Amino acid sequence: MNPGMSTAASLAAPREPAWGAVFAMTLGVFGLVTAEFLPASLLTPMADSLGVTEGVAGQAVTATAAVALVTSLLIAAATRTIDRRRVLLAFSVLLVASNLAVAFAPNLTMLLTGRVVLGVALGGFWTMATATAMRLVPTAMVPRALSIIFSGVAVATIAAAPLGSYFGHLIGWRNVFLIAAGLGGLALLSQAATLPSMPPSGTTRLRTLIDVLRRPTVGLGMFATILVFTGHFAFFTYLRPFLEQVAGVGVNGLSAILLGYGVANFVGTSLAGRVLEHRLRPMLIAMPALMVVLGIALVALGRAPLLDAVLVALWGMAFGGVPVAWSTWVTRTVPDEAEERRRADRRGDPARDRDRRGGGRRRVRRERRGRRVRRRGGRAGRRGRDDRHGCAEARGSGVISGVVGGRPDRVGASGRPRMCVSRAAARAPRAPSSPGYTDRGRD
Incomplete structure (x- = not known):
């Protein structure tokens, strides 16, 4: 058998959908997002237990985000020769190890180490989630599979923070992370039982990342993305201390506000798909601008709990569309660099990308002028x-x-x-x- 033909066949979409594997991926996404959001709802008791300030304890979120960013950029090239099933299972193992390390952390150093491990799992899993879905179900069913996988994000966004705050008050923050470790273990077992073998394409190189970042507007767009997400997580991480110390909100009120944030975030994500189809560029500007206004209003008027709840919910709705918007922007800016289905004959053509994004009308005018010239020449x-x-x-x-x-x-x-x-x-x-x-x- 021709090795090239066997590799191509292994990368092709399957004839029968592997829905069990899709739901296992969903459980993995839910576990990752839950672990990511827990420190924001447990920051005050974590800081008290470790004997550090809330600002220092908040670095648990910073460490996770920074490592996830670097991992998402490098993981495809670093694992290009490893079966995708093994890579995904390794990320789930890291998820369990991270939660256990945080739950038993005797000091801040061990806690940050556990959060760094979570960053590796988070960045790597998100990088491969879409490409994996494309290999688990037939092409026509990919949108349905993606909607199922990313529903884990919606559920975790709504439930993780308020439930973490509530149960942290009842059973302690360390036990909450033990529960999160149990969720990760359940995801690991389900993935081990359902994920098929997925040989790598072996085509991803570090040079590919460099070439993409050198394309017009890509580097600037990625920098803007980093700024928006950094601002959001800085806001969300220290939301609990702000509400407790400035607005005087108790545990029950805090859980209710975080629940409102999660529901509004889900609504914003749901509405973004329809709006962004025709209004991508205005929304890329409007959503961060609205977040700036809401953040300033919360600082200036944050002593009223009811008003705080409204402002936090609006922030959640505004941010809900940000990941969808930037993901859409990436797919339109670099559509030829999907990890598993890359077309080499179309790679690295900035002129084509610029023409596709903003030069459609100019192209039509050029074609009309060309036809007139050809008719005259005839x-x-x-x-x-x-x-x-x-x-x-x-x-x-x-x-x-x-x-x-x-x-x-x-x-x-x-x-x-x-x-x-x-x-x-x-x-x-x-x-x-x-x-x-x-x-x-x-x-």
Whole structure:
């Protein structure tokens, strides 16, 4: 058997959907997002237990986000020769190990180590989730599979923070992370039982990342993405201390506000798909701008718990569309660099990408002008340009086509096609320029 053919066949979409594997991926997503959001709802008791300030304890979120960013950029190239099933199972193992390390952390160093491990799992799993879905179900069912997988994000966004805050008050924050470790273990077992073998494509290189970042607007867009997500997580991480110390919100009120944030975030994500289809660029600007306004309003007017609940919910709705918007922007900006289905003949063409994004109208105008020029060139006998008038240079062939076609009125006195002479010259009396012309004129 041809090895190239076997590899291509293994990368093709399956004939039968592996829905069990899809739901196992969903459980993995739920476990990852739950572990990611827990410190925001448990920051105060975590800081008290470890004997550090809330600002220092908040670095648990910073460490996770920073490592996840780096991992998402490098993991595809680093694991290009490893079966995707093994890679995904390794990420689930890291998820369990991270939660256990945090639950038993005796000091801040061990806690940050556990959160760094979570960052590796988070960045790697998100990088491969879409490409994995494309290999688990037939092509026509990919949207349905993705909606199922990412529903884990919606459920975790709604439930993780409020339930973490509530149960942290009842059973302690360490036991909450033990429960999260149990969720990760359940995801690991389900993935081990359902995920099929998925040989790698072996085509991803670090050079691919560099080439993509060098494309026009890609680097700037990625920098803007980092700023937006950094601002959001800085806001969300320290939301509990702010509400407790400034607004005087208790545990029950805090859980209710976080629940409102999660529901509003889900609504924002759901509405974003429809709006972004036709309003991508305005929404990329409007959503971060709205988040800035809401953050300033919360700081200025944050002593009223009811108003705080409204502002936090609006923030959640505004941020709900941000991941969808930037993901859509990426797919439109670099559509040729999907991890498993890359087309080498279309790689690295910034001109095509710019034309696709913003030059459609200009392209249509150019094509229309080209058609007009070709029609004019056809009348003259061949396509070209005149030195002064932008017309055909094939003067001799224009004379021949006028003579043979019996249309002497299309030839000017200078031997050029009439379309290439001025109006005054065209109206001037024509002198016979060749015997053939005189003969046909007399006929």
